Structure formats: C-alpha cells, structure tokens
Amino acid sequence: MKLPEPDHALSPHTGLTREHWVATADDLLDAAWRHASPDQAFLDLPGRPSRSGVRSDGLEGYARTFLAATFRTAHGDDPHHWLERYAAGLAAGTAGEWPAILDVGQPMVESASVALGLRLTKPWLWDALPEPVQDRAEAWLRESLRHVPAANNWYFFPYTVASFLEQAGRGDDETRRARERAMDLLQGWYVGDGWYSDGDGRAFDHYNGWALHLYPALDAHLNGRPITTHLREHLESFALLFGADGAPVYFGRSLTYRFAAASAVGLGAVTGETPLSPGHSRHLISNTLRYFLDRGSLTDGLLSLGWHGPHEASLQPYSGPASPYWASKAFVCLLADASHPLWTATEEAQDEDRTLALPGPGFLVQRHGGVTRLHNHGSDHVRPFEGEHASDDDPLYSRFAYSTSTGPTSRHNVPDNHISLVFRGDRSVRRRIHPLGARDNWAASWHRPVFEANQPMVPGLRVESVTAVWGDQELRVHRVVGAPPGMKAELTGWATDLPSALVPIRGWTGETAQTAPQGTAFTATAKVTTLTADVEGTVTLAAVAVLGGTVEDVDWDARVDEVLKLTLDAD
Numbered sequence: 001m002k003l004p005e006p007d008h009a010l011s012p013h014t015g016l017t018r019e020h021w022v023a024t025a026d027d028l029l030d031a032a033w034r035h036a037s038p039d040q041a042f043l044d045l046p047g048r049p050s051r052s053g054v055r056s057d058g059l060e061g062y063a064r065t066f067l068a069a070t071f072r073t074a075h076g077d078d079p080h081h082w083l084e085r086y087a088a089g090l091a092a093g094t095a096g097e098w099p100a101i102l103d104v105g106q107p108m109v110e111s112a113s114v115a116l117g118l119r120l121t122k123p124w125l126w127d128a129l130p131e132p133v134q135d136r137a138e139a140w141l142r143e144s145l146r147h148v149p150a151a152n153n154w155y156f157f158p159y160t161v162a163s164f165l166e167q168a169g170r171g172d173d174e175t176r177r178a179r180e181r182a183m184d185l186l187q188g189w190y191v192g193d194g195w196y197s198d199g200d201g202r203a204f205d206h207y208n209g210w211a212l213h214l215y216p217a218l219d220a221h222l223n224g225r226p227i228t229t230h231l232r233e234h235l236e237s238f239a240l241l242f243g244a245d246g247a248p249v250y251f252g253r254s255l256t257y258r259f260a261a262a263s264a265v266g267l268g269a270v271t272g273e274t275p276l277s278p279g280h281s282r283h284l285i286s287n288t289l290r291y292f293l294d295r296g297s298l299t300d301g302l303l304s305l306g307w308h309g310p311h312e313a314s315l316q317p318y319s320g321p322a323s324p325y326w327a328s329k330a331f332v333c334l335l336a337d338a339s340h341p342l343w344t345a346t347e348e349a350q351d352e353d354r355t356l357a358l359p360g361p362g363f364l365v366q367r368h369g370g371v372t373r374l375h376n377h378g379s380d381h382v383r384p385f386e387g388e389h390a391s392d393d394d395p396l397y398s399r400f401a402y403s404t405s406t407g408p409t410s411r412h413n414v415p416d417n418h419i420s421l422v423f424r425g426d427r428s429v430r431r432r433i434h435p436l437g438a439r440d441n442w443a444a445s446w447h448r449p450v451f452e453a454n455q456p457m458v459p460g461l462r463v464e465s466v467t468a469v470w471g472d473q474e475l476r477v478h479r480v481v482g483a484p485p486g487m488k489a490e491l492t493g494w495a496t497d498l499p500s501a502l503v504p505i506r507g508w509t510g511e512t513a514q515t516a517p518q519g520t521a522f523t524a525t526a527k528v529t530t531l532t533a534d535v536e537g538t539v540t541l542a543a544v545a546v547l548g549g550t551v552e553d554v555d556w557d558a559r560v561d562e563v564l565k566l567t568l569d570a571d
Contacts, residue, residue: 024293138170163219255396431450461483
C-alpha cells in the first residue's frame, strides 16, 4: 500500500492525516476491484467461501466495498470514478443477478450497506439513475423489510434500508414500522454505561460500536435529529479498549472486521456526540488503522480472513472472502471534511493507566503499561431460549479476561483465563454468566458449571467469582459451592508468549504449564499456566495473575479477605 509521507507535525504519534485515510480507502478499493465480475455486480474475492454460497459472497464484496467508496466520496470528490462502477453494478445486480433477500439471509446484511451507500451519495449516484433502475433497486431493498432478521443487531439492516427509502421520497407505513421496531428493540437491549446487548440475553462486544450505535446515530445525524443511543456515554469506556499500539481488545465475534472497531470513535467525532477531544479521537482511529496495516492484514492488497494475517480461529461460519470489508465502517470518519477539527487538531495520545468498573455489561477495564485488559463478569452470548445446559464453549465470550495483546486459545486447546471443574473425567465450561456487581476496582459474577459430555447438572453446584485489580495485578477469587467428593478444580492464566504469571494464594495445591499448540491470533503457540486443587463442599480458591510483569510482594491473603467482604460476603 502506497501512502503519502507521514505528517509528524500534525500527527506526532501516528503520522496519519485525512489524506492517509483517503489513500487507504482508494488502495483497498483498487485491489478489490481487480476481482469484479464483468457486469460489476459482484466482487468475487479469493478465499474460502462462506456458508451462504459464492453469489452471496460476491454481493458481500460489492456491498461492503461500496460502503468504503461512499464514505470516501460523500463530499462529491470521486477522482477515480468509483461511483460509476457501483452504479453499473447496481443496475446489473437488481436486474436479477443478486440473490434474493430472505429470512435471516446474508443478502439482508448487505442490503444495509447498499442502502447507506446510496443515501450518502444520493446527489451523484441515485439521482442519476434511470427510474427503472431506481424502481428495481427499491424492490430488491424493500424485501429486507418483509423478511425476518436474526434476533440481534440485524434489525438495523431493514432500519437502514427504510431510512434510505424515506430519504429518497419512497417512504410509507412499511418503512416507518421497520424503523420504529428497531428502535423499540434497541431500548430494551440497553443495560447502562452506554452498552447494549446484541439481542436478548447478555452479548456485549464490538457490535455495540460498529452496528448498534453506528446505524441509528448516523441516521439521526444525517437527518439533523438528536442522537439518542448513549453514544457519548459509550465512548467514555470504549475509548479505553485500545492498547497503546492501537490494538482493540480481542473479544467477541466478527473480529476479522479489524479496524471497524474504531468506527464508533470516528462516528462520535463526526456527530459531536463524544467526550473525546478531536486530537484524541484521531489518534485512536489512526493508531488502530496503522496497527493492522503494519501487521500483515493485507494479502495482495486485500484484507485477509483473520486478525493480523490469516487466522482461522478469528472466523465464524458466516465469514466469507469479503467479510473483512466491514472494516469499511471505520471510514465513517471521512464524513468529516478536511476543515473539521478531527483532521485539523494536533493528534493527542492519552495512554495513562486507568481502572474502570462497568456494572451494566459486567466489565472491569484495567489499562496499565499500554495494555488494556477486559475482565468479563457479564458477557456470555447465551440466548435466553438456549438455557444453561448446552456445553458448547465459546472462547470469544466465555473467558474471564481478554486483552489488547493476547487472544483466547481455540476451543480445541486448553482454555485460557478460565476456571473449570473436572468430574468423572468431564471438564466444565462457563456458559450463562450472572453478574453480581462491579464497582471501583472489582467485578463479580457466578455461573453453573456445564459439563462437556452433557451429563446431568450437579444439584446446587455453582462457582462464584471475583476479579479485583491494583495497577497491573489481578486477584482472582473463586468460591466453589456444592462440590461433590471426587471433584477437581483447574484455573488457567493468560495464553501468551509475553512474561506472565499465575501465582496460587489460597486453596490451590498443584501447578503445571500446558501448551496451546494452535496458539492465538497474536502468537503461533502459547503456554498456559494451570493451577489445580481437589474441591468438596464449599471451597475458596484465590490466585494472582499478571500480564507482562511480576507479582508484587504484598499480603495477598489479607486482600482476599478484604475482597470477599466487599463482594461475595457483603450483606
């Protein structure tokens, strides 16, 4: 990728300016368009197909790159004539080439990118289309209003289609209902601290920023209406979830969208709904963009399926060759023109150490030494109708801790940052998480251990857990309640090639080091420290973990009693 020379006067930390963002968009688009179909309706990028099939994957290539092109050209600047190509593809795609939008189908996802792109470039693309093409486009898009979305952020795909149709003078009761339905659901998913669950249940992840805030907040901004999605409050905590090197915290699904994680920061700057200064906002988005560009995210100019480079465990079954191009959402920052403070203010890095408890999602954020750790006592991605008995482990949601410099091990390796109970040869997983509170420097939760072979639940068995932090030190306290004779407990630490430690404080009697041969998104292989103990009845277990440091010589046993009094033993 050929970028302009860095400007270290305006951007002393990253060297990146608006011109670098524009050039990045152009280079990504140029590489993707080498794989366009003759009629320009599909961008058939190389790579493993998704479960939706190659036609859907080709539509995904068109729609997601279209979003980058329209953010890039939203002020009418289109020297590479991107919009002419997308107009031709729209005409061909809506003439019967594109797959139909059906219930919970991938084309519904892509309809939102098509609709938002048409809205952002309406004077130059939509208004120049022949009326028959407009009518065909409306007919294809409108099917998203008539079919069932997945029960989560997907409701904002028909919402975005409806918003465009209304702005194009084609609104009606059907578009109004689609918009009202999504906003009503969003209100029910709000838990506080600026965070929404991605659907019913407790699934908190990067979808907050690149979907649940982005679609309704951007729509309100474009319509000149007040923004009601708690975006400013969300950015208070979300801005901490980036390392000093620009890495987002690696947690939740769809991580192959990479620098889309910074889209909420750019959106806040564009709309003014942000607690961050313009210079701080630019540092966060540019540092994240540079993080991925500098670490091999591109293969032959294309975003690969992975994190740094290709990485299978970062993917989901719905991931296809063009899926990474939801990273296009980061280019929402280009809606701020060259005179906007986002681009004219001097870049500011704010990497001071900080701890923040978020009782809404059940998170404890620990930033120290340029690395952010996210201690998870509230996000599990378990749907209410699934219950607590399914034994599928989801490493992207079930672990007790995530960070900006480590990734969870795969579900086929030893789990990191996890407590499991071993009974009759079966190992438990953590499914539904029940928050018990978060305040100051601690967060707590409990869960019922679910065993991998789906053996009957042990009546009364539960694990109560607390994480408390001081600086870079993590005290992990677990109380096993109702353990039958013959049960063992295992606690694991960070999976990393960085200096780390997991030191027993109370109850643990054994220690081993296990290898995760599939590694993580950050390292090819990883060592995981494991503590073990026999448990029966009610047993309290405690250990201290550190990432990138050493355990301090303090009276940790006294701190265990102090933490228990504040949390699990509190009146």
